[in-house]
Amino acid sequence: MTPFVRLEGIAAPLPLANVDTDKIIAGRYLKTITRDGLGTALFDTLRKNADGSARKEFVLNAAPYDQASILVVLENFGCGSSREHAPWALLDFGIRCIIAPSFADIFYFNCIKNGILPVTLSRENVETILECIADPNHARLIVDLPEQSIGLASATLTFAIESGSKRRLLGGLDEIALTLAYEPHIQAYESQCTEPSGV
Numbered sequence: 403m404t405p406f407v408r409l410e411g412i413a414a415p416l417p418l419a420n421v422d423t424d425k426i427i428a429g430r431y432l433k434t435i436t437r438d439g440l441g442t443a444l445f446d447t448l449r450k451n452a453d454g455s456a457r458k459e460f461v462l463n464a465a466p467y468d469q470a471s472i473l474v475v476l477e478n479f480g481c482g483s484s485r486e487h488a489p490w491a492l493l494d495f496g497i498r499c500i501i502a503p504s505f506a507d508i509f510y511f512n513c514i515k516n517g518i519l520p521v522t523l524s525r526e527n528v529e530t531i532l533e534c535i536a537d538p539n540h541a542r543l544i545v546d547l548p549e550q551s552i553g554l555a556s557a558t559l560t561f562a563i564e565s566g567s568k569r570r571l572l573g574g575l576d577e578i579a580l581t582l583a584y585e586p587h588i589q590a591y592e593s594q595c596t597e598p599s600g601v
Contacts, residue, residue, distance in 0.1 A: 403517040405574035409498050409545045411471030413535045414461050418475060422482030423509065427491040440487060441494030462495075466538050472499045472545065474531050480509025489516045499545050501552070503528050514567045515576060519547060521561045530557070547572060 431443045449460050456463045462470065473492070479502045480488060489512045492500070499519045513520045523531075534554050535541040544553035547568065552559045569575070575583070 403574045403576045403579070406498060406517055406519050406547055406571040408547065409471060409519075410542065411498070412466050412469050412541050413472035413474050413501075413531070413543045414467040414470035414541075415532045415535050416461055416473055416475045417532055419477045419479075420481055421475060421479050423480055423485045423488040424482055426480065426488040427485070431491075432485060432487050434487075437490040437494060439494065440491040441496065444491040444495045466541055469496070471496050472501065472543055473497050474501045474528065474535060476528065477503045477525070479505050480513075481506040484508040484512070486512050486516070489513045489518050493518055501528060501531060511567075514570060517571065517574065519545065519563075519571055521545070521552065521563075523552075523559065523561055527559050530554075531559070 425447065426445065427440060427443050428446050431440065431446075434440070445460070445462065449457060449463055451457055458464065461467045479500065488509060492513075493516055497518065499521060500513065501521045501523060503525045504522060505513075505520050510520050531543070531552070531554060534556065535543070540555040542555075545551075546553070547563075550561050550563060550568075552561065573579075
């Protein structure tokens with residue numbers, strides 16, 4: 403998994419609350435077991451018309467937001483079913499950071515497992531960011547995980563994150579990598595074990 407340290411990129415405003423995982427990626431795309439190509443299906447019903455053509459009014463279809471690596475949303479983002487395809491689709495599109503007043507718990511930790519930084523801020527601070535990035539000329543943000551800060555055109559905001567989640571993101575550590583970090587301890591334990599008598 404790619405480490406997350408410092409991200410400077412375009413932030414797309416999506417001021418919607420209670421966006422569920424089915425809205426992020428529709429159920430018909432869940433047959434795949436690969437992460438590649440899911441970005442084209444991200445927010446499919448919002449981004450596309452019934453005939454498959456792009457909806458010009460949807461933020462991720464308009465420059466510069468079509469190059470966004472940061473998404474700014476409202477409360478309870480990622481609610482609904484616990485499909486891991488949702489962060490896969492966001493990551494494949496290019497989203498590495500999501501800023502919201504709150505997230506659904508399972509979605510939040512699925513983001514961290516896949517190298518996406520979910521930032522929780524007050525509604526007031528989220529609205530400040532949304533107002534700023536509504537102007538394409540001010541849509542570029544700097545998200546610094548070691549400093550736990552977000553740099554806007556006119557201000558710097560700070561955020562909290564649990565230390566274990568921060569360590570995983572900074573180190574690019576998925577669950578296998580976390581386990582392998584204890585390999586010397588595992589080997590030391592196994593070397594002390596003997597087979598039961600009579601085997």
